[in-house]
Amino acid sequence: MPVLDAHRTIDAVWKIESAKIIAGLTRMVRDVGLAEELAQDALVAALEQWPASRIPDNPAAWLMTTAKRRAVDHIRRSERLTRKQRQLAHELEQRQDPEDQETPEQDDVLRLMLISCHPVLPTEGRAALTLRLLGGLTAEEIARAFLVTGTVITQRIAAAKRTLAEQRVPFDLPDEAELAQRLSSVLEVIYLIFNEGYSATSGDDLMRPGLCLEALRLGRLLAESAPREAEVHALVALMEIQASRSAARTGPSGEPVQLHEQNRGRWDQLLIRRGFTAMLRAREAGGTPGPYLLQAAIAVSHAQARTAEDTDWVRIADLYGALARLLPTPIVQLNRAVALGMAHGPQAGLDLVDSLITDQALHDYHLLPSVRGDLLLRLDRRQEARLEFLRAVALTGNASERAFLRRRAEEITVTGPSLPTLGQAAHDFLSRDALNATTVHSYGQTLRRLCRALGEHTPLDALTADQVAQTFATAWAGAEASTWNRHRSAVRSFSTWTSANDLAAKLDRRAETRPRAQPLTAEQLDELWSHPDLPLRERTLWRLLHESAAGVKAVLSLDIENLDLDDRRARTNRGWVSWRSGTARLLPRLLEDRTRGPVFLSDRRPGPARTPEPADLCPDTGRRRLSYERAEYLFKERTKLLDPAHDGYTLRRLKPPPEPNGTAPARPHAPSLCSSAASVSPIP
Numbered sequence: 001m002p003v004l005d006a007h008r009t010i011d012a013v014w015k016i017e018s019a020k021i022i023a024g025l026t027r028m029v030r031d032v033g034l035a036e037e038l039a040q041d042a043l044v045a046a047l048e049q050w051p052a053s054r055i056p057d058n059p060a061a062w063l064m065t066t067a068k069r070r071a072v073d074h075i076r077r078s079e080r081l082t083r084k085q086r087q088l089a090h091e092l093e094q095r096q097d098p099e100d101q102e103t104p105e106q107d108d109v110l111r112l113m114l115i116s117c118h119p120v121l122p123t124e125g126r127a128a129l130t131l132r133l134l135g136g137l138t139a140e141e142i143a144r145a146f147l148v149t150g151t152v153i154t155q156r157i158a159a160a161k162r163t164l165a166e167q168r169v170p171f172d173l174p175d176e177a178e179l180a181q182r183l184s185s186v187l188e189v190i191y192l193i194f195n196e197g198y199s200a201t202s203g204d205d206l207m208r209p210g211l212c213l214e215a216l217r218l219g220r221l222l223a224e225s226a227p228r229e230a231e232v233h234a235l236v237a238l239m240e241i242q243a244s245r246s247a248a249r250t251g252p253s254g255e256p257v258q259l260h261e262q263n264r265g266r267w268d269q270l271l272i273r274r275g276f277t278a279m280l281r282a283r284e285a286g287g288t289p290g291p292y293l294l295q296a297a298i299a300v301s302h303a304q305a306r307t308a309e310d311t312d313w314v315r316i317a318d319l320y321g322a323l324a325r326l327l328p329t330p331i332v333q334l335n336r337a338v339a340l341g342m343a344h345g346p347q348a349g350l351d352l353v354d355s356l357i358t359d360q361a362l363h364d365y366h367l368l369p370s371v372r373g374d375l376l377l378r379l380d381r382r383q384e385a386r387l388e389f390l391r392a393v394a395l396t397g398n399a400s401e402r403a404f405l406r407r408r409a410e411e412i413t414v415t416g417p418s419l420p421t422l423g424q425a426a427h428d429f430l431s432r433d434a435l436n437a438t439t440v441h442s443y444g445q446t447l448r449r450l451c452r453a454l455g456e457h458t459p460l461d462a463l464t465a466d467q468v469a470q471t472f473a474t475a476w477a478g479a480e481a482s483t484w485n486r487h488r489s490a491v492r493s494f495s496t497w498t499s500a501n502d503l504a505a506k507l508d509r510r511a512e513t514r515p516r517a518q519p520l521t522a523e524q525l526d527e528l529w530s531h532p533d534l535p536l537r538e539r540t541l542w543r544l545l546h547e548s549a550a551g552v553k554a555v556l557s558l559d560i561e562n563l564d565l566d567d568r569r570a571r572t573n574r575g576w577v578s579w580r581s582g583t584a585r586l587l588p589r590l591l592e593d594r595t596r597g598p599v600f601l602s603d604r605r606p607g608p609a610r611t612p613e614p615a616d617l618c619p620d621t622g623r624r625r626l627s628y629e630r631a632e633y634l635f636k637e638r639t640k641l642l643d644p645a646h647d648g649y650t651l652r653r654l655k656p657p658p659e660p661n662g663t664a665p666a667r668p669h670a671p672s673l674c675s676s677a678a679s680v681s682p683i684p
Contacts, residue, residue, distance in 0.1 A: 009055055010046050017060040018043075018136035019221065021067055023108035026171050028071045032115055033161035036133060038074065042067035109134075110225035111171050113218075116160075117186040120167050125160035126189045128153050134221070135214045146196065183226065187235050187292060190218050194239050198246075199398075207250070212243055223278070230285035233278045234292035240275030241299040244268040256404045260308035272303050294323040313343035330361045338371055346378040363453060363474045366395035370405060377412070386412040391455035422463060423456025425498050437612050446490035449475050460500055469506035481510035517652040524642050529582075531638075537626070538634055540586040541600055545654040547580040552651045553628055558599040559615075560591060594618065598625035 018039060025035035042063045056062040116130045127146075131137045139153040146153070174182055197211025219236040226232050248262040279296055289297075298319050305311040320336035333356055341349025353372050362368045373388030389409035396402050426447040430440050453471040454463065468491060476484050488507045495503040520528070528534075528542065545555055554572050562571040565587060569578040591599070597618035605622045606612055616625040636648030643649055 009059070010043070010050060013059045013063065014043055014136050016136075017063060019109055019112060019134040020060070021064050022133050023112035024064060025067055025071050026112055026115070027108055028068070029074065030171055032112070032133065032164055032171075034074070035071075036161075038070045039063075039067050041070050107173060107225070109221060111173060113186050113222060113225070114174070114182050115164060115169055115171060117189045118164065118167075118169050118182075119185050120169065121160050121163055123189070123192065125156050125163070126185070127193055128156040129160040130189050130218065131193065131214060132157050134218055137214070141210075180229075180231075183229060183232065186222060187231060190215050190222065191235060191239070191292075193218070194242075198242060207246060209246065212239075212246070215239060216243060223281075227281075228285055230282045230287050231290045231292045233282035233285060234290065234296045237275045237278035237282060237296040238292055238299050240271045240278060241296070241303050244271035244275065244303070250400075254400055255407075256400060259302070260311075262308075264307070267303070275303065276300065289322075289326075291323060291327045294319055294326065298323075311342075313339060317343040330356055330359045331365075334362065334365075334368060334371060337375075341375050341378070346375045350375040350379065358470055358474050360474050360477070364395055366392045366401070366405075368392075369395065369455075373408070382412050383414050386414060387455050387457055390457045391452075394452060394456060419459040419461060421456060422454060422458045422460055423451050425460050426451060426456070426494070429494055429497055437616075442486060443490045443493065446487045447494060449487075450491075460498060463500065463503060465501060465503055465505040465507075468503045472507055481512040484510050485512065517650060517655070519655055519657045520642070520649065520653050527642065528639070534638070536586065536590055537600060538638070540583065540590045541626075541631065542635065542651075542654055543586060544577075544579050544583045545651060546656065547583050548577045549655045550577045552631065556598075556600055556626055556628060556631060560594055560596055560599055563587070563599070594620050596620065600626040600631075602626050602630065 021039045021042070022032070022035050025038050026032050029035055029038070045066055046059075046063060050056075112133060113130070116133050117126045121129065128142055131142045132139070139157065140150045143150040143153045173179070193211050194215030197208040197213075197215060199207070216236075216239050219232070219239055223232050223236050244267050245259075245262065247268065248264070248266040249257055251257050275296075279300055282293055282296065298316050301312055301316050301319070317336070317339040320332065320339045324332050324336050333352060337349040337352040337356070339349075340352060350372065353368070353375060356362055356368065369388040370392040373385045373392065376382075376385035376388060386409050389405050389412070393402055393405045393409065396405065430444055430447065435443070450468065450471055453475065454467055472484070472487065476487055479487075488504055488509060491507065492504045495501070525546070529539070541555065544550075545552065548555065550572075554574070554577060557572065558570050558577065564570065565584070567578075568580070568584050569576045587599075597620065598616060601618055601621060601623040602625070603623075606617075606624045612624040618624070632651055635651050639649040640646050
């Protein structure tokens with residue numbers, strides 16, 4: 001048999017049977033990572049043997065038998081065999097027929113689904129692991145589907161397997177009470193995969209059909225494994241009916257086509273019938289209607305309408321009302337607003353949308369201004385609708401949707417003089433020569449958020465203090481007082497420069513209270529200093545912060561010209577920073593032959609768009625001064641293992657504890673590595 005044909009056959013068999021093989025092996029070895037490795041060994045054996053001989057009459061049985069033999073060999077080689085494992089290995093060796101099993105195959109697949117979608121895993125880890133184990137996709141195929149690199153997917157899968165092993169997630173079916181809860185996690189992952197394929201969040205294309213097909217296959221597989229679960233069949237019905245519209249959802253150039261404008265003759269009737277059948281099975285399973293059953297009922301209502309005008313929007317609005325009571329999420333409410341606007345007029349929908357504007361979950365969601373623009377256009381509030389479509393353009397990450405929304409905005413003609421906009425004013429404000437790079441960066445964060453939330457095309461004169469306060473409440477309600485006040489200060493400066501209304505009038509200044517950080521213990525410091533692969537820059541910076549007890553910003557602002565290495569001190573704008581022998585041994589190595597510029601440098605040179613001030617640039621290397629944010633991030637990452645909560649510590653915790661009388665500890669004659677003094681004296 002030609003090698004190419006054999007490889008195609010093997011690939012097809014693997015995609016169909018890999019989930020069952022890995023599931024059966026996981027039951028044997030109780031380790032999903034090891035099970036996948038054993039299954040891959042069997043796949044490699046097939047790639048080596050089948051082209052030279054012939055494809056077996058039962059390829060799936062051959063792969064399963066080969067993989068189980070490798071599992072038996074692995075169990076026998078293990079030094080920590082239990083009596084149960086020995087007995088299991090003996091029984092499996094005697095019974096190699098994969099169809100002769102005590103545990104039904106469907107149960108194994110269901111177990112594997114429950115493991116790969118376990119709640120202990122992050123969402124992106126669940127999706128990647130599910131597509132790998134149950135979809136039979138390679139890391140590169142998954143990466144292409146989600147527009148990331150293969151390395152990222154490999155890392156996600158490896159992290160997920162490691163978490164499952166560390167948490168000792170059992171390969172057992174939970175009892176009925178827990179099964180429904182665990183199944184909801186599986187359904188969530190499958191629908192997430194489908195939605196990413198149906199409406200891609202980024203990239204050039206509106207849809208990624210490969211992901212839709214994989215989600216459908218996984219849903220059908222789950223329905224076979226859990227035939228009595230109504231929500232499983234309901235999800236399959238929902239996906240089948242939504243997938244039936246795929247051919248009609250895009251135009252000749254890949255542009256989106258709205259539901260009411262679609263050619264319903266292009267809807268796939270076979271998928272619609274399969275969806276109706278799955279819906280009947282969901283209803284036959286009985287029980288209280290769940291969220292997927294209600295969504296499937298909405299999809300059925302759309303599919304039953306022969307034309308857009310025949311759509312029963314009143315029924316759909318009622319179904320969304322029931323769904324909102326069961327699942328009161330902002331996304332559900334936004335969809336309900338669309339249905340209300342169609343059933344009871346655009347003002348009814350707009351009232352609900354306006355109540356969602358302050359919801360933090362939607363503040364960067366492009367469909368919120370898009371839906372609002374639709375409703376405003378139907379109310380003949382054209383200028384407002386145009387601004388909403390332009391705001392949606394700035395928020396979407398999908399190129400097809402961006403072009404579609406921009407075209408909708410351009411189709412709305414407006415009359416009257418051209419007025420200064422928020423976006424143009426923000427650009428002019430940040431371009432002033434009077435602002436240094438740090439201030440531009442800080443003010444830019446605030447103004448970019450305002451532009452995203454309020455729309456960069458919004459006329460400056462139309463902005464109000466209420467709108468700005470609403471943006472602050474959505475974006476920074478839970479921020480620390482210092483962060484809130486920094487953004488407030490930026491708005492006040494911008495408002496003064498533009499001579500606009502006092503945009504910060506509704507923003508109260510917050511009291512800044514920062515409790516003293518608990519210093520690291522001597523044991524934690526010992527572990528930190530003794531780390532073998534700690535970079536020299538971090539080792540020197542952290543030692544200096546500990547030995548000087550000075551502020552982080554003061555230490556990062558040090559320049560080589562102001563160092564007195566012999567006297568172990570350096571001049572700052574506010575006084576002297578001094579250190580001990582630990583820092584004294586490290587500083588000369590860090591500086592090497594440099595004689596000017598910042599002591600602590602970033603890892604790379606700045607880009608052309610972010611040229612730092614001359615004082616923050618090293619003339620010898622071209623690198624800029626290490627930023628406070630980067631220094632904090634590196635310390636947090638390194639200290640996650642020291643932190644019981646695994647969040648990492650801030651650099652303030654390097655300061656030594658004060659003496660009982662509240663003063664800094666006096667400088668000892670023989671400083672130790674883990675206890676040191678603060679020594680900051682005024683410049684005479």
